[in-house]
Amino acid sequence: MPSTTSEPAFVRRAGVLHAEHVPLPAIVAAVGTPAYVYCAGTIRDRLARLEAAFASVPHRIHFAMKANSNLAILRLLQELGAGVDIVSGGELFRAREAGFAGRDVVFSGVGKTVREIEQALDAQVLLINVESEAELVTIDAVAGRLGTVAPIAIRVNPEVTVDTPHAYIKTGEKGQKFGIPRDDVARLVSLVRELPHVELRGLGMHLGSQIGNADPMRDALPRLLAAIAAARAEGHAIAYMDVGGGLAVPYHAEEPEADIADYAGVVLAAARETGLTLLLEPGRFLVAEAGALVTEVLYRKHAAGKDFIVTDAGMNDLVRPALYQAYHRIEAVESAAGTIVADLVGPICESGDFFAKDRELPDVGAGALLAVQTAGAYGYTMSSNYNSRPRPAEVLVDGDRFAVITERERLEDLVRLERAHLQWRTA
Numbered sequence: 001m002p003s004t005t006s007e008p009a010f011v012r013r014a015g016v017l018h019a020e021h022v023p024l025p026a027i028v029a030a031v032g033t034p035a036y037v038y039c040a041g042t043i044r045d046r047l048a049r050l051e052a053a054f055a056s057v058p059h060r061i062h063f064a065m066k067a068n069s070n071l072a073i074l075r076l077l078q079e080l081g082a083g084v085d086i087v088s089g090g091e092l093f094r095a096r097e098a099g100f101a102g103r104d105v106v107f108s109g110v111g112k113t114v115r116e117i118e119q120a121l122d123a124q125v126l127l128i129n130v131e132s133e134a135e136l137v138t139i140d141a142v143a144g145r146l147g148t149v150a151p152i153a154i155r156v157n158p159e160v161t162v163d164t165p166h167a168y169i170k171t172g173e174k175g176q177k178f179g180i181p182r183d184d185v186a187r188l189v190s191l192v193r194e195l196p197h198v199e200l201r202g203l204g205m206h207l208g209s210q211i212g213n214a215d216p217m218r219d220a221l222p223r224l225l226a227a228i229a230a231a232r233a234e235g236h237a238i239a240y241m242d243v244g245g246g247l248a249v250p251y252h253a254e255e256p257e258a259d260i261a262d263y264a265g266v267v268l269a270a271a272r273e274t275g276l277t278l279l280l281e282p283g284r285f286l287v288a289e290a291g292a293l294v295t296e297v298l299y300r301k302h303a304a305g306k307d308f309i310v311t312d313a314g315m316n317d318l319v320r321p322a323l324y325q326a327y328h329r330i331e332a333v334e335s336a337a338g339t340i341v342a343d344l345v346g347p348i349c350e351s352g353d354f355f356a357k358d359r360e361l362p363d364v365g366a367g368a369l370l371a372v373q374t375a376g377a378y379g380y381t382m383s384s385n386y387n388s389r390p391r392p393a394e395v396l397v398d399g400d401r402f403a404v405i406t407e408r409e410r411l412e413d414l415v416r417l418e419r420a421h422l423q424w425r426t427a
């Protein structure tokens with residue numbers, strides 16, 4: 001039975017942490033550690049919540065697959081009727097493999113190559129989101145060469161103040177590389193009229209990530225609406241208004257959930273005013289809370305008056321703490337007797353390789369399993385082979401069943417594309 005559940009993805013039963021109805025130790029016995037474990041019910045629940053919140057207007061939810069691009073996760077969302085927001089030819093390839101049609105795809109990103117634009121046009125994507133004048137001219141040229149007309153949207157940078165937990169996840173502020181500065185939008189809209197192989201079908205924006213309230217949206221929407229009105233006044237047949245992603249999820253236990261009703265209220269009013277089809281690009285909201293990174297404790301260490309818990313997962317598996325100083329809740333898979341203030345660190349040769357610093361953590365020793373929570377978004381997709389570490393396995397749980405959705409990389413995978421015997425060439 002497929003599960004849809006507003007229960008937390010990971011629940012403790014008889015002292016043992018379960019993913020839905022599967023005990024995590026059973027998954028570890030099958031696939032080892034480190035392993036990403038995702039709960040299908042939570043993904044279904046989050047999509048259903050968003051669908052319900054926006055049901056009163058024509059809309060489409062395009063999962064920002066940079067958050068989690070595993071084929072099984074994509075298939076799950078595709079079967080539930082979502083589309084995708086992509087940012088590369090690689091993501092387009094994955095999306096097609098997962099069964100998404102071209103019309104299910106919007107193509108964002110500040111640096112699309114000619115090859116990627118060709119691929120997007122071949123696939124007949126719904127929209128290519130334009131991020132600069134140079135890109136607009138390139139899309140027109142590529143579409144002309146292919147004898148087609150590219151459906152485009154202009155990504156507006158509304159230049160509003162965005163309050164996010166880390167500067168690296170702001171995008172809709174002045175001075176960011178993303179989108180067209182709002183003062184330049186009118187000029188670009190006019191330029192579209194002179195280009196025969198692009199058709200302006202939408203305007204959009206994406207303000208940033210981990211946005212916990214509707215204030216930036218409230219500030220930005222009038223600017224987007226003004227751009228839409230101006231484009232319509234110039235005769236463009238605008239059909240779509242894209243408000244991007246960015247909905248926050250709680251990473252701390254005591255943090256409140258994002259107020260979807262408030263956010264939706266603000267966006268719905270604007271969507272109704274325009275009569276356009278609303279596009280949403282949530283990434284993190286759909287998958288973050290569905291996933292945990294399960295790791296085994298290798299060692300305890302005491303140095304310079306500090307305690308360290310050393311795990312077999314490292315920053316190559318989950319880089320968010322190192323990159324964004326992100327907080328992830330840590331839970332013992334089997335209840336620990338007590339707690340200890342310690343650093344939870346990985347085996348990588350970097351002092352930035354930690355999951356928690358000076359934190360009250362379960363007092364566990366070697367062999368214990370820990371779950372690094374809220375790791376379903378920007379976890380595996382940002383993982384690497386740094387320190388020549390094979391990437392972890394990924395597992396999907398649905399009710400009382402689980403399936404391996406990505407095998408653990410093998411050592412041979414590390415050198416698969418490398419050549420020991422060089423074939424030297426001259427220019």
Ligand SMILES: Cc1ncc(COP(=O)(O)O)c(C=O)c1O
Nearest residue numbers: 064108209245246281282283284
């Ligand atoms: C254009 C665009 N849309 C959507 C998203 C998804 O953001 P989030 O995962 O915060 O919902 C991103 C994230 O970087 C993005 O760049």
